[in-house]
Amino acid sequence: MASYPEIPDIVIGRLPVYLRALNQLLAQGKTITSSHELGQRLGISSAQIRKDLSHFGEFGKQGTGYQISHLQAQLKQILKVDREWPMIIVGAGDLGRALAHYRGFVSRGFRVVAVFDNDPARLSSVNGDVETYEMKQLAEVVKARGIRIAMLAVPAEAAQEVCDQLVAAGVRAILNYAPITLTVPPNVHVQYIDPVMHLQRMTYYLE
Amino acid sequence: MASYPEIPDIVIGRLPVYLRALNQLLAQGKTITSSHELGQRLGISSAQIRKDLSHFGEFGKQGTGYQISHLQAQLKQILKVDREWPMIIVGAGDLGRALAHYRGFVSRGFRVVAVFDNDPARLSSVNGDVETYEMKQLAEVVKARGIRIAMLAVPAEAAQEVCDQLVAAGVRAILNYAPITLTVPPNVHVQYIDPVMHLQRMTYYLE
Numbered sequence: 001m002a003s004y005p006e007i008p009d010i011v012i013g014r015l016p017v018y019l020r021a022l023n024q025l026l027a028q029g030k031t032i033t034s035s036h037e038l039g040q041r042l043g044i045s046s047a048q049i050r051k052d053l054s055h056f057g058e059f060g061k062q063g064t065g066y067q068i069s070h071l072q073a074q075l076k077q078i079l080k081v082d083r084e085w086p087m088i089i090v091g092a093g094d095l096g097r098a099l100a101h102y103r104g105f106v107s108r109g110f111r112v113v114a115v116f117d118n119d120p121a122r123l124s125s126v127n128g129d130v131e132t133y134e135m136k137q138l139a140e141v142v143k144a145r146g147i148r149i150a151m152l153a154v155p156a157e158a159a160q161e162v163c164d165q166l167v168a169a170g171v172r173a174i175l176n177y178a179p180i181t182l183t184v185p186p187n188v189h190v191q192y193i194d195p196v197m198h199l200q201r202m203t204y205y206l207e
Numbered sequence: 208m209a210s211y212p213e214i215p216d217i218v219i220g221r222l223p224v225y226l227r228a229l230n231q232l233l234a235q236g237k238t239i240t241s242s243h244e245l246g247q248r249l250g251i252s253s254a255q256i257r258k259d260l261s262h263f264g265e266f267g268k269q270g271t272g273y274q275i276s277h278l279q280a281q282l283k284q285i286l287k288v289d290r291e292w293p294m295i296i297v298g299a300g301d302l303g304r305a306l307a308h309y310r311g312f313v314s315r316g317f318r319v320v321a322v323f324d325n326d327p328a329r330l331s332s333v334n335g336d337v338e339t340y341e342m343k344q345l346a347e348v349v350k351a352r353g354i355r356i357a358m359l360a361v362p363a364e365a366a367q368e369v370c371d372q373l374v375a376a377g378v379r380a381i382l383n384y385a386p387i388t389l390t391v392p393p394n395v396h397v398q399y400i401d402p403v404m405h406l407q408r409m410t411y412y413l414e
Contacts, residue, residue, distance in 0.1 A: 013408050016405075017404065020386075041388070093305070094305030097305075098304075104403060105402075109403075109406070110406055149406065173410065173413060175406060179227075181248070189413075191405035192405075193400060193402060196311060196316075198223075199317055199356065199380070200222070200315070201219055201398060202356070203288055204219050206379055206380060206396075
């Protein structure tokens with residue numbers, strides 16, 4: 001697969017949105033869609049969608065739209081989720097446990113293989129096929145499994161320290177649920193999930 | 208407070224990001240910042256920040272930067288989080304419980320007042336000051352408390368039905384954790400939290 005060094009991150013950020021919409025259209029039994037239909041579903045202009053996709057090649061013919069399964073396969077390949085990424089969770093509190101039990105990862109390219117916590121009692125509450133380890137085993141497991149992706153579900157006070165341990169062990173992508181900005185080297189990617197940001201975006205519109 | 212009907216939603220979406228950064232700068236003891244400093248922290252151009260803020264008036268003088276506490280107060284007022292919004296959670300599984308116990312809402316404009324579930328056993332696992340109710344009491348509680356905001360933490364199969372109940376009861380802003388697109392009337396706002404979208408945005412960059 002070619003890489004596309006010149007493509008703005010904001011464009012990359014929209015590709016998972018398109019992919020999820022295509023998954024839903026396929027689930028509804030559709031086979032063909034258009035930038036117009038996608039745009040209407042997503043609240044994005046059809047011109048934006050065509051422009052975003054044009055960075056990666058030709059996916060549809062003028063006037064005939066996109067074959068959904070083809071575009072889906074291409075987006076999976078571009079986003080590198082045409083494979084299954086093993087992933088770990090640090091923190092086995094309510095949130096870490098919810099993530100460990102979440103069934104929506106596997107069909108979209110990810111599998112939680114292990115959960116870490118420094119409290120064995122919390123680890124015992126994790127069910128299912130997920131292995132559980134104390135924090136002192138973090139580096140060993142990450143290296144042995146070749147883990148590149150972690151979800152961070154620890155309190156804000158602990159987040160930077162755990163982040164540093166993850167990076168030292170070889171993790172290169174962190175989905176951070178702690179409400180602090182992490183400091184990482186340039187070769188490590190961080191995404192943030194903060195429910196308050198979404199809530200504040202909606203209160204603007206409330207009377 | 209004036210309303211700003213012409214401002215693109217993408218601009219509104221960046222205001223909570225600026226507000227969170229200002230909170231962090233204040234917590235670090237700073238009193239003055241600049242669009243340059245904010246931009247460096249956030250990976251957004253300083254020109255973009257100045258343009259976004261200019262929609263709402265003059266917040267800084269050329270060359271002297273922004274007084275953080277003033278800009279913070281203004282953004283809180285614009286986003287209407289200069290008050291405390293009562294909020295409910297539907298779904299008392301792992302995720303709903305994690306949200307009910309999360310301590311980061313109150314300082315940023317929100318308070319969880321009640322959790323709903325159709326299983327009394329799950330409700331009994333919710334701790335703290337949060338009231339718990341069975342689903343049949345949803346409309347009554349929402350109306351009595353004047354609730355406008357809900358977080359939806361139910362399985363995908365149940366999400367649209369619960370959403371319809373919320374809207375009928377008077378909820379106008381929904382933060383949806385179920386991985387489906389909800390159908391709502393035009394006067395209802397929905398935001399989505401989907402960890403897979405964030406993960407897929409990072410795998411693009413992994414080797």
